[in-house]
Amino acid sequence: AGLGQFLAEIENRGAKDLYGHGSTASWFAEMAGLSRGEAGAVVKRALALNPTLALDGTEVPPVAPRTAAVAAQGLVGDERIDQILDILKRLPADTTAEDRAVAEKILGELAPNAGPRQLVEAEAKLLGWLDPDGNEPKDPEPKEPRREITLDRRKDGFWKLTGLLDDETGARTAAALEAHAQPRPVDEFGQADLRMKCERMGDAWAELLDLAIACPDQPGTSGYRTLVHVTIGLEELKSGLGTACLDFVGTMTAREARLAACDCLMVPVVMGTSGEPLDMGRLRRFVTPGQRRALNIRDGGCAFPGCHRKPKNCHAHHIEHWADGGPTDLRNLVLLCGFHHRLIHHGDWEVQMAADGLPEFIPPQYRDPLRKPRRNTLHHR
Structure with a gap:
């Protein structure tokens, strides 16, 4: 108790003026050979249990006078004092001075014969008395996000997609579409990606649908x-x-x-x-999961020369179509992204399996008069 009064007096008179230290805690740490944290805890306890002075010189009563009284008698230790001070900090902000004083008196009188569990139970009872309704929720209950999608088939065979997304879902959708809507790199013939952004976004939407449908957890499709x-x-x-x-x-x-x-x-x-x-x-x-895994390992992605697309963005293409009697085995299958899959079906490019069991592509004559077979070397460097 005497040390606490002494530290409170130093705080009131100013440690800098008395001893040249920036704070009472720093002075006490040096004098007592304590760490700054240990000294700070002692000073904080002393200021809570003893009167201090306001800036205008008026006396400020201690935060816990009843606890200070039992502490002066040596009936309560530092741990219980700190527990009481923490409880007083957690009292509702709108607690009146009178109610706060009553609560501190109850805790102070209980402390000499109570352990930590009894003080915790006393805190619960005090909070039930001071604030029976509990803390007011900081935020209202979150509303269900508003999301709307409308899909209508037009007379010309196209489908019109319109929708409304909340801010978070819209941002996630934009990020996902942008990631899949990047222009294709210029190929070896100097052909750039001439699609407008809206067309690239449409193709990205189709790729995202393929990825979602191929997910093993997708309801109703199972991959x-x-x-x-x-x-x-x-x-x-x-x-x-x-x-x-x-x-x-x-x-x-x-x-x-x-x-x-x-x-x-x-x-x-x-x-x-x-x-x-x-x-x-x-x-x-047509393609079993085991065959698909083997294709992913062999081709590493779209096998068309110069294409960077990963296996998850690819389809398994039959080199000799199954309708023409083509078997469903690895020597008749090749991974192709959506763009190059359409190119092989609708364009003049040809694909064949080389003697070493790897796919190679033969360009049309207007691209290469010699029609030299080409391979994609980007996935297996």
Whole structure:
């Protein structure tokens, strides 16, 4: 108690004026051989248990007078004093001076015969008395984010997508689209990516759909690509000419049906020349998970020369189409991104499997008169 009064007196008179130190704690740390933190705790306790002076010289009563009285009698130790001071700090801010004094008196009288658990229980009872409703929530209950998507099929076969997203979802959507909408690098023939930004964003949306549908946790797909019913004539499927009926809501070209059949689940409804179903309602998976993993390791991404796309952005393409009798094995499969998959199906490029079991691509004659086979060396440097 005497040390506390002495430290409070030094604080009142000013440690700098008396001893040239910036604070009472620094002076006491030097004099007592304590760390700054240890000395600070002692000074803080002394100021709480003893009167101090305000700037205008008026006396400020101690924060815990009843606790100071029992401490002066040696009935309570420093740990219990610090626990009481912490409890007083946690009292509601709107507690009146009278109620605060009553609470401190209760704690001070309890301290000589109480352990830490009893003081914790006393704190709970005091808070229940002073603030029975508890702290007011800092923020209102969060509202459900507002998200709207509308998808309508137009008469020309295109689909119109409109929507409204909350700020967070909109920012995440923009970041995801931007990441997949970067222009393709200039190829070895000097051909740049001529797509407008809106077109690149549309292609990015399609890639994100492929990634989501291929996710093993995707509800209703279990990692398969889109499941659709395609009704097509046998000759149209083999030749790639004509049209197919897509899920009875629209049409697609026979060539597009061949492209979709490379790496997806389909329920094919193949019609004969007389309109009779030749194959109906059999679910067929064309590339097994094991084959897909082997493709990812072998090709490392899109196998088209100069393409940087990773395996997750690629489809498994049949070099000899399954409708033409092509087998579903590694020597007849190659990874292609969406752009180069369409290029192989709709363009003049050709792909073949070399003698070493790796895919190579033959450019059209107007690109290379010698039609020299090319490979992608970016994934296996």
